[in-house]
Amino acid sequence: MPERMRSAVQEFIAKETSAGIVLFAAAILAMIAVNSPLASAYSALFALPVEVQFGALEIAKPFGLWINDGLMAIFFFLIGLEVKREILEGQLSSFDRAALPAVAAVGGMAIPAMVFVYFNWGSPENLNGWAIPAATDIAFALGVLALLGKRVPLALKTLLLAIAIIDDIGAVIIIAIFYTANVSTLSLGLAAIGTALLFIMNRMGEMRTSAYVLVGVFLWVCVLKSGVHATLAGVVAALAIPLNAKDGSSPLKAMEHGLHYWVAFAILPIFAFANAGVSLAGIQLADLLAPLALGIAAGLVIGKQIGVFGFLWLAIRLGIAKRPEGVGWMQLYGLACLTGIGFTMSLFIGNLAFVGLAQIETVKLGVLSGSLISGIIGYLLLRMGPAPNPAQPPIASPAAG
Numbered sequence: 001m002p003e004r005m006r007s008a009v010q011e012f013i014a015k016e017t018s019a020g021i022v023l024f025a026a027a028i029l030a031m032i033a034v035n036s037p038l039a040s041a042y043s044a045l046f047a048l049p050v051e052v053q054f055g056a057l058e059i060a061k062p063f064g065l066w067i068n069d070g071l072m073a074i075f076f077f078l079i080g081l082e083v084k085r086e087i088l089e090g091q092l093s094s095f096d097r098a099a100l101p102a103v104a105a106v107g108g109m110a111i112p113a114m115v116f117v118y119f120n121w122g123s124p125e126n127l128n129g130w131a132i133p134a135a136t137d138i139a140f141a142l143g144v145l146a147l148l149g150k151r152v153p154l155a156l157k158t159l160l161l162a163i164a165i166i167d168d169i170g171a172v173i174i175i176a177i178f179y180t181a182n183v184s185t186l187s188l189g190l191a192a193i194g195t196a197l198l199f200i201m202n203r204m205g206e207m208r209t210s211a212y213v214l215v216g217v218f219l220w221v222c223v224l225k226s227g228v229h230a231t232l233a234g235v236v237a238a239l240a241i242p243l244n245a246k247d248g249s250s251p252l253k254a255m256e257h258g259l260h261y262w263v264a265f266a267i268l269p270i271f272a273f274a275n276a277g278v279s280l281a282g283i284q285l286a287d288l289l290a291p292l293a294l295g296i297a298a299g300l301v302i303g304k305q306i307g308v309f310g311f312l313w314l315a316i317r318l319g320i321a322k323r324p325e326g327v328g329w330m331q332l333y334g335l336a337c338l339t340g341i342g343f344t345m346s347l348f349i350g351n352l353a354f355v356g357l358a359q360i361e362t363v364k365l366g367v368l369s370g371s372l373i374s375g376i377i378g379y380l381l382l383r384m385g386p387a388p389n390p391a392q393p394p395i396a397s398p399a400a401g
Helices: 003-034 039-047 063-089 095-120 124-129 138-147 154-178 185-203 209-226 232-240 251-275 291-317 329-338 343-353 357-384
Strands: 049-054 057-062
Touching: 003 039, 003 138, 003 251, 003 343, 039 063, 049 063, 057 063, 057 209, 063 154, 063 209, 063 232, 063 251, 063 343, 095 124, 095 154, 095 291, 124 291, 124 343, 124 357, 138 154, 138 329, 138 343, 138 357, 154 232, 154 329, 154 343, 185 209, 185 232, 209 232, 209 251, 251 343, 291 329, 291 343, 291 357, 329 357, 343 357
Parallel strands: none
Antiparallel strands: 049 057
16 A cells, blocks of 8 residues: 555544544433433534525424534535545555455345344335444444554455445435435526536536535535435535645645534534433333344344355455455454444434334444444454464465465
């Protein structure tokens, strides 16, 4: 890996691992608030009506939905920037680099969804949540890796990062196709005009990021009113941001760098605090074994292990991709377990899949339990595995040997 790319990956990982700690703290605070005398105040805060109006244009939502539809659009904008950069010049820029994480990500989305459907086949009211265990929370997963320090080789962290990015692409596609409400043709048409304008600006060499932000806000409003989930506007706007300018600067990288801290240390913790609160009052073992919660937890714990590790193993054995240098099978299996930490994206999809309070609370229970178990198993496997040896020669692909 070139030194410049290695430094960029290390810098990204440093930010995300620190963010994982903040995210964990926000989730714990939400749990404390919901299970304390502050519970009513917590619920009232996120039910608070917030209205913005310009003439005939009115957007009125509870504060909690402003977080999920508004702030999370910025998170998806950042995902879009990362995806575009990785495709153009990063870990996804060639088949050799993208093959292993792509295969692993496909397995890590398909098998957990199948596990969920297996547990909920007899409960058709739950089947809309099939995509909940297909997600991976990169901040939490890298946060666990940070606890292991130098026992984890950089190649393993880079692979986890690439899998999570492809996983995010899959999540965006799933949300766009399966989690949209009734579509407004007029609003969708205006959104199409905004999208076209963004890409015309790109082709004409417009480098002012403020111009893209202005059109991006217009696009977000149109998508919000169209019935398609508003966060997708963030991804579309991000893909229009130019990677390189004629003067050698990079508008995309500048925006990505500037947003990372805001997303990692403000937006995601706020989302976690608003969505992770689960009341433990009266919870029994039967609640954890209910089809919805069990399907999510099993999808994250069992489905991710089978999907990610199984597909990694097949890709390497069939010669589609090579095992990363200095990374053993035990470490790859530990990584597969860590991808079962769904948290942020799983909670987000859960809020799209269901509207009933009882189902959403059960989703939270399944996501939190599955993510916790996955994190513990992944940590223990990587802790017990061999520490990386800098002098170790590259590991050849079994298929090639």
